[in-house]
Amino acid sequence: MPEFFNVLPPEEARALLFQHLAADVAGETVPTEQALGRVTAGALHAPQALPDFRRSTMDGYAVRANDTYGASEGLPAFLYVVGEAPMGRPATIELRPGQAAVVHTGGMIPETADAVVPVEYTQVVGGQQQLPFEIEVVKAVAVGQNVLQVGEDVRQGEEILPAGHWLRPQDLGGLLALGVTVVTVARRPRVAILSTGDEVVPPGQTPGPGQVRDINSYTIAGQAAQAGGIPVLYGIIPDDFAALQEAAARALAENDMLAISAGSSVSVRDMTVQVIQGLGEPGVLLHGVATRPGKPTIVGVAGGKPVLGLPGNPVSAMIQFDMFGVPAIYRLQGLPEPPRQGIVWAKLSQNVASESGREDYVPVRLVETKDGLLAVPVFGKSNLIYTLVKADGLLKVPLNKGGLAAGEWAEVRLF
DSSP, X not given: OOOTTOOBOXXXXXXXXXXXXXXXXXXXXXXXXXXXXXXXXXXXXXXXXXXXXXXXXXXXXXXXXXXXXXXXXXXXXXXXXXXXOOXXXXXXXOOOTTEEEEEOTTOBOOTTOOEEEXXXXXXXXXXXXXXXXXXXXXXXXXXXXXXXXXXXXXXXXXXXXXXXXXXXXXXHHHHHHTTOOEEEEEOOOEEEEEEEOTTEEOTTSOOOTXXXXXXXXXXXXXXHHHTTOEEEEEEEEOSOHHHHHHHHHHHHHHSSEEEEESOOSSSTTOOXXXXXXXXXXXXXXXXXXXXXXXXXXXXXXXXXXXXXEEOSSHHHHHHHIIIIXXXXXXXXTTOSSOOOOSEEEEEESSOEEOOTTSXXXXXXXXXXXXXXXXXXXXXXXXXXXXXXXXXXXXXXXXXXXXXXXXXXXXXXXXX
16 A cells, blocks of 8 residues: 655646556548647648649739849839739749739639739839739749748648547648648546535535535536546535445446545545545555645545545645646647647747738747746748648747847746
8 A cells, every 4th residue: 555645746746647647549531621739649641732823922023034134213123024924723824034914812823924023013104904904013923932832831641640639720721731630639538526425415506504506526626628538527426435446446436537525634534545546556646735825635546547535625626626637638648748728938049020000920839948937939921831841830029129139038928
């Protein structure tokens, strides 16, 4: 029998729990649009390049870049517009030197074009826009400028998401952009929840003297569902060892995890330690966590399944389930740590330019370092969905700052 109520710090207690959890993750296939918040069961690779044709990022004119070299407002380049690239269809126009074609944002550009001049850098000669017509180009463009190249977002065969990745809205968009309409994800773990105590009654019942309504079952169920688990409530078990032992054994056998509310303190009447110890090997791993509230929490494992004995105090129960239950649910889905959510502060890895008078948001990847989180910018055009897929959040450049310097701390909005 382990030495109970020999407390451990939370981080050490979690590590002890994780050492005993089964590593195998069962998968199931679901439609991609229904996979939000699920965890990938295996690595996913791009079945095609994205984009798979050259696209314009601007409304304007497809051109041969060298026809614009040296162009300025004082000395514009003159080009003849000989056609329009249709949206949603191949751009079959063949451009010769000195010619251009009307293009729209997202549309294919002709094979003979290598850049796009934004419409704001041009003006129509004589105001006549009936094809063919002549335009003045007042600013030169370079080869590839304002054009998305084939595979610029994702190359065919590239790993786009690793195994154990928590799927976010941008991930679903990235998968669907590649035609991936089904995805294999970890099966949602079933979390059995038991409340104990002769004084506990269902929420719909009016409590008598000395009685309280059961709320822990429902708060814990909500936490489990938010983490991707399927909560299964087994009701209220009286203070009877045989009844609790039978209910706990049945609940654990039918599910992937068990949480027992109340009965975790060191009072003589509490039986949760003995019940968990009797569910299977290795049983109770520790009884006591160096936290307040919730110090008498019990952490155990039986047959590779996590078992928690939570305090009856509602605040303590929620805090301790968040500390152990939520990470365990993610771990059972193949996710090493719960996903970051909310807002964090991170140190910039490099300078980020901006313009004073506007609030900029820069996609960043977060890296753990001994000095805290490091924000590494993920640069890319706004048309590229995988710029967001590869990021953990958006770094905020405040309204009246002309950029941020490397080493500066900045706010990152996680997604």
